[in-house]
Amino acid sequence: MTFWVTQALNGISFGMLLFLLAAGLSLIYGLMRMLNLAHGSYYILGGYVGLATIKVTGSFVLAALAATAVVTLIGVVMERFFLRRFPEQELPQALLTFGFLLIFADLSLWLWGGTPQTLPKPEIFERSIRMGTIVFPSYRLFVIGVGLVIGLGLWWLQEGTRLGAMIRAGVDDAEMARGTGVNVGLLSTAVFALGAFLAALGGIIGGPFVGVYPGADFEILEMALVVVIIGGLGSLKGAFVGGLLVGLLDNFGKALFPELALFTVFAPMAIILAIRPTGLFGVR
Amino acid sequence: MLEVQDIHTNYGESYILQGLSLRLGQGQVVAVLGRNGVGKTTLIRSIIGFTPPRRGRILLRGEDITHLAPHEIARRGVGLVPQGRRIFASLGVGEHLEIGQRAGNGAGWSFDRVLELFPRLRERLRNRGNKLSGGEQQMLACGRALVGNPDILLMDEPSEGLAPLLVRELGRILGRLKAGGASILIVEQNLAFALRVADHVYLMSKGKIVHESRPDELLRNHEVKARYLGV
Ligand SMILES: Nc1ncnc2c1ncn2[C@@H]1O[C@H](COP(=O)(O)OP(=O)(O)OP(=O)(O)O)[C@@H](O)[C@H]1O
Ligand SMILES: [Mg+2]
Numbered sequence: 123m124t125f126w127v128t129q130a131l132n133g134i135s136f137g138m139l140l141f142l143l144a145a146g147l148s149l150i151y152g153l154m155r156m157l158n159l160a161h162g163s164y165y166i167l168g169g170y171v172g173l174a175t176i177k178v179t180g181s182f183v184l185a186a187l188a189a190t191a192v193v194t195l196i197g198v199v200m201e202r203f204f205l206r207r208f209p210e211q212e213l214p215q216a217l218l219t220f221g222f223l224l225i226f227a228d229l230s231l232w233l234w235g236g237t238p239q240t241l242p243k244p245e246i247f248e249r250s251i252r253m254g255t256i257v258f259p260s261y262r263l264f265v266i267g268v269g270l271v272i273g274l275g276l277w278w279l280q281e282g283t284r285l286g287a288m289i290r291a292g293v294d295d296a297e298m299a300r301g302t303g304v305n306v307g308l309l310s311t312a313v314f315a316l317g318a319f320l321a322a323l324g325g326i327i328g329g330p331f332v333g334v335y336p337g338a339d340f341e342i343l344e345m346a347l348v349v350v351i352i353g354g355l356g357s358l359k360g361a362f363v364g365g366l367l368v369g370l371l372d373n374f375g376k377a378l379f380p381e382l383a384l385f386t387v388f389a390p391m392a393i394i395l396a397i398r399p400t401g402l403f404g405v406r
Numbered sequence: 407m408l409e410v411q412d413i414h415t416n417y418g419e420s421y422i423l424q425g426l427s428l429r430l431g432q433g434q435v436v437a438v439l440g441r442n443g444v445g446k447t448t449l450i451r452s453i454i455g456f457t458p459p460r461r462g463r464i465l466l467r468g469e470d471i472t473h474l475a476p477h478e479i480a481r482r483g484v485g486l487v488p489q490g491r492r493i494f495a496s497l498g499v500g501e502h503l504e505i506g507q508r509a510g511n512g513a514g515w516s517f518d519r520v521l522e523l524f525p526r527l528r529e530r531l532r533n534r535g536n537k538l539s540g541g542e543q544q545m546l547a548c549g550r551a552l553v554g555n556p557d558i559l560l561m562d563e564p565s566e567g568l569a570p571l572l573v574r575e576l577g578r579i580l581g582r583l584k585a586g587g588a589s590i591l592i593v594e595q596n597l598a599f600a601l602r603v604a605d606h607v608y609l610m611s612k613g614k615i616v617h618e619s620r621p622d623e624l625l626r627n628h629e630v631k632a633r634y635l636g637v
Contacts, residue, residue: 284501284504284505287497287501287504287505288505290494290496290497290501291494291497291501291505293496294494294495294496294497294535295492295494297456297476298486298488298492298494299494299505300455300456300475300476300477300480301454301456301476301477301480301486301488302477302480302486302505302506302550302551302554303477303480303481303505303506303508303554304477304505305477306477307475
């Protein structure tokens with residue numbers, strides 16, 4: 123029983139982490155028709171900046187603030203000064219973001235070295251919660267809570283606000299949105315920044331259990347892409363459900379059939395794609 | 407109000423508008439007529455900035471708007487009712503009106519006044535764009551442009567695909583807008599409809615204006631009608 127509960131919690135919390143990354147990836151794709159291959163880099167940069175901040179200040183909260191601020195700024199600069207120059211040109215954009223992925227990877231290796239590192243958990247989450255015979259690791263519950271809060275917040279932003287309506291209008295028909303007076307360029311920057319923020323937040327809250335290490339950028343990007351493909355490009359709901367699904371599949375796969383590695387994630391993805399080529403909630 | 411001066415517009419290598427000029431005065435309804443593919447939509451796209459002209463100028467209230475971004479042009483007072491309506495599939499009726507809302511020229515088109523003009527839309531306020539009928543979409547496209555309180559309204563074949571009853575209804579609505587002082591540039595293939603609503607008509611052929619006159623003059627000019635409209 124403890125095994126199943128613990129594994130389920132691990133899977134769900136990993137799923138929430140993937141949701142944070144996939145949500146940004148998917149929103150950016152929806153509005154700008156662009157796959158940001160440097161999205162996983164925001165995760166490790168968030169983790170490393172957070173780690174550096176913790177070493178100096180000892181505060182997890184300050185680490186989260188510093189990491190998200192730095193990475194959001196990086197996202198804004200990338201969008202405004204680089205990607206903006208190649209509107210609707212998929213190949214140049216893909217190459218450009220891939221270039222950033224390589225630069226950030228080398229930069230991180232140079233600044234922070236090649237040893238895998240984990241962020242210390244905030245102290246209040248060091249202990250576990252015990253209910254009868256079952257032990258809940260409290261940090262995992264915290265991660266799930268963060269995922270739920272962010273999910274609700276994003277859903278409200280998208281469905282319940284004028285800004286969200288403008289974003290959806292841009293996703294549906296960017297040219298017509300412009301013709302209605304919506305500054306789609308500015309929205310794109312904002313959405314890109316939001317995506318970078320969420321990925322950096324992922325680096326912070328994932329830091330204590332996934333950790334940061336050379337290659338984590340690519341691994342997390344790969345998983346987030348699987349989530350987006352399963353959930354459907356451009357769909358927030360898809361990112362959430364897909365994240366949970368992939369998190370659980372990955373975790374139970376590794377626990378029950380360690381020799382199969384990523385097969386337990388990719389096989390279901392192939393099946394879902396065969397049945398629904400646009401993913402679970404995608405329209406395109 | 408709006409002055410289009412000798413514009414030349416391309417799509418890549420294809421040269422579509424070949425030196426086109428026209429004017430729309432304050433409070434006027436001007437119709438541009440022409441057969442399929444003569445470049446009517448390209449004219450609208452040039453004005454709103456989707457496909458800016460390579461040469462020539464477009465003036466709105468005397469200000470040069472030729473090379474502004476579309477959202478800037480819209481905000482300076484150009485309302486667009488595009489061909490095919492281009493309703494946002496995932497937005498509710500109310501959301502279309504919300505994102506289009508601006509004080510604009512102060513004509514006072516508010517969310518509520520637009521719904522008074524189109525009572526059908528009030529009943530469908532929470533429906534998404536892709537759940538509306540063609541007629542409802544056309545009303546919504548008009549409403550979305552109106553809530554921006556534009557100085558001029560660009561309408562690209564608003565009667566296209568509407569049942570005759572709805573076309574008449576649309577004519578009445580245009581009449582009310584005109585009575586309220588709106589300046590409207592309307593592109594049409596439906597000759598009868600255009601002649602009913604317009605103060606002045608232009609005929610287009612192969613990217614140029616080939617004839618202009620009052621509607622009643624065009625009605626009597628059988629040679630021009632036969633040559634450029636095939637009627
Ligand atoms: N995006 C585009 N790229 C290349 N050529 C185009 C494009 N859009 C239109 N054209 C061409 O430009 C010409 C003018 O098209 P336009 O849409 O302006 O005509 P129109 O008068 O509005 O026709 P209709 O009455 O069918 O709406 C046509 O020959 C068309 O094939
Ligand atoms: Mg047309």
